[in-house]
Amino acid sequence: MRKVTGRLNSAGLVRMLLVVLEVCEGGITSSYVRNDDLSLDMPLDSDVFQVPPGYNAPQQVHITQGDHEGRGVIVSWVTPEEPGSSTVLYWAENNTNLKNQAQGTLLTYHYFNYTSGYIHHCTIHNLEFDTKYYYEVGIGNTTRQFWFTTPPGVGPDVAYTFGLIGDLGQTHDSNRTLTHYELNPTKGQTVLFVGDLSYADDYPFHDNNRWDTWGRFTERNAAYQPWIWTAGNHEIDFVPELGESKPFKPYTNRYFVPYEASHSTSPLWYSIKRASAYIIVLSSYSAYGKYTPQYKWLEKELPKVNRTETPWLIVLMHSPLYNSYAHHYMEGESMRVMYEQWFVKYKVDIIFAGHVHAYERSERISNIAYNIVNGLCSPVSDQSAPVYITIGDGGNLEGLVTEMTEPQPSYSAFREASFGHGIFDIKNRSHAFFSWHRNQDGYAVEADSLWLKNRYWKSLEEQPLATI
Ligand SMILES: *[C@@H]1O[C@H](CO)[C@@H](O)[C@H](O)[C@H]1NC(C)=O
Numbered sequence: 001m002r003k004v005t006g007r008l009n010s011a012g013l014v015r016m017l018l019v020v021l022e023v024c025e026g027g028i029t030s031s032y033v034r035n036d037d038l039s040l041d042m043p044l045d046s047d048v049f050q051v052p053p054g055y056n057a058p059q060q061v062h063i064t065q066g067d068h069e070g071r072g073v074i075v076s077w078v079t080p081e082e083p084g085s086s087t088v089l090y091w092a093e094n095n096t097n098l099k100n101q102a103q104g105t106l107l108t109y110h111y112f113n114y115t116s117g118y119i120h121h122c123t124i125h126n127l128e129f130d131t132k133y134y135y136e137v138g139i140g141n142t143t144r145q146f147w148f149t150t151p152p153g154v155g156p157d158v159a160y161t162f163g164l165i166g167d168l169g170q171t172h173d174s175n176r177t178l179t180h181y182e183l184n185p186t187k188g189q190t191v192l193f194v195g196d197l198s199y200a201d202d203y204p205f206h207d208n209n210r211w212d213t214w215g216r217f218t219e220r221n222a223a224y225q226p227w228i229w230t231a232g233n234h235e236i237d238f239v240p241e242l243g244e245s246k247p248f249k250p251y252t253n254r255y256f257v258p259y260e261a262s263h264s265t266s267p268l269w270y271s272i273k274r275a276s277a278y279i280i281v282l283s284s285y286s287a288y289g290k291y292t293p294q295y296k297w298l299e300k301e302l303p304k305v306n307r308t309e310t311p312w313l314i315v316l317m318h319s320p321l322y323n324s325y326a327h328h329y330m331e332g333e334s335m336r337v338m339y340e341q342w343f344v345k346y347k348v349d350i351i352f353a354g355h356v357h358a359y360e361r362s363e364r365i366s367n368i369a370y371n372i373v374n375g376l377c378s379p380v381s382d383q384s385a386p387v388y389i390t391i392g393d394g395g396n397l398e399g400l401v402t403e404m405t406e407p408q409p410s411y412s413a414f415r416e417a418s419f420g421h422g423i424f425d426i427k428n429r430s431h432a433f434f435s436w437h438r439n440q441d442g443y444a445v446e447a448d449s450l451w452l453k454n455r456y457w458k459s460l461e462e463q464p465l466a467t468i
Pocket residue numbers: 092094095128131
């Protein structure tokens with residue numbers, strides 16, 4: 001099942017295969033050593049940050065799913081000089097005569113001494129599935145046109161390809177990660193973003209201008225395919241000393257998500273269905289203990305997932321539950337204690353997290369037997385458990401983490417400190433292919449990969465007929 005490839009000559013390949021054979025019981029720590037020069041943020045006058053021409057031209061255009069099923073899209077953008085219009089004009093590719101309009105809303109926010117531009121959010125409802133739409137924002141001279149393709153209708157054998165990006169930031173490495181995602185021959189149709197967007201908070205006074213540059217940098221992709229947002233610690237922006245004591249202020253003003261469609265009470269946790277996937281987004285930095293809003297929502301949410309309709313159950317969060325790097329080691333432990341038993345009970349297929357600036361893939365393991373007195377507190381192999389992927393390797397200004405917990409714990413299947421992105425390619429209800437692509441390689445190279453068998457459908461196959 002496991003495949004390790006990379007830039008290897010045949011001798012290297014043989015050596016790598018031997019390594020794989022030798023460490024079958026434990027995991028692999030890749031021997032690939034990348035240049036670990038710290039990458040700086042791209043300068044303000046970089047091409048990727050250019051303001052589009054024209055008076056009050058819409059900038060930072062980005063889209064995300066706008067409902068629970070995939071027939072809605074939220075379009076967001078910023079006009080810098082004046083409010084302009086919050087209307088989106090849109091039409092199906094095969095029907096240019098019928099132009100529709102959707103009316104959005106406008107907001108601005110202040111952060112310390114920064115005042116945002118005019119931020120527009122407009123939800124388009126009731127689109128046709130599997131259809132290419134063009135859309136236009138702005139008024140007068142300065143309209144800008146983009147397009148997106150809606151997903152196929154929800155169903156068990158609908159093939160669909162997700163990209164995975166985390167902890168992106170806005171360095172030259174960030175730009176490489178995005179370019180590698182764009183040029184990957186396996187075309188991602190939607191990005192699952194696992195948190196830590198702009199890293200504006202690494203600047204003095206959390207300079208929110210770096211939120212704007214990040215919006216302009218990512219527009220080239222996020223205006224054309226939805227990015228499904230997860231909040232990370234760099235979205236908290238909690239600085240009471242500056243008078244900023246409302247957590248997640250810039251993030252929640254700039255990045256709207258369809259949380260009400262999944263009966264959530266907060267944009268920080270929600271769910272969507274898309275093609276054959278059911279995606280649950282959680283917040284590592286909001287209360288998740290018993291009786292909290294997030295806990296109660298998740299408790300009701302998991303039993304709702306109909307695996308006949310959406311076989312692939314995916315969870316996104318920022319802080320990983322299993323991580324064997326030294327940095328952020330055990331930070332996900334308290335959420336693991338609360339939720340891991342549910343993830344196993346409901347046979348979650350895969351959990352993606354960021355936070356740790358490196359890549360790691362786990363075995364299928366769980367650690368839920370412990371009850372304080374029985375001493376059973378080590379992860380064990382568990383075929384009902386998810387695979388955990390850490391993909392916080394987008395390339396932000398804080399650099400890579402290279403220091404690892406030694407020896408490699410048995411739950412860790414593969415780990416490597418390089419920048420890159422992932423692809424989760426769903427083929428049908430039973431099979432999906434995950435691959436990880438590092439930035440140093442050619443666009444088609446899979447540095448780590450794995451076939452996943454759907455947990456729900458696999459367990460049905462394995463049950464004796466009488467009990468189905
Ligand atoms: C456009 O395509 C959609 C979906 O394929 C179809 O339902 C609709 O009838 C088409 N409209 C026109 C005008 O061809």
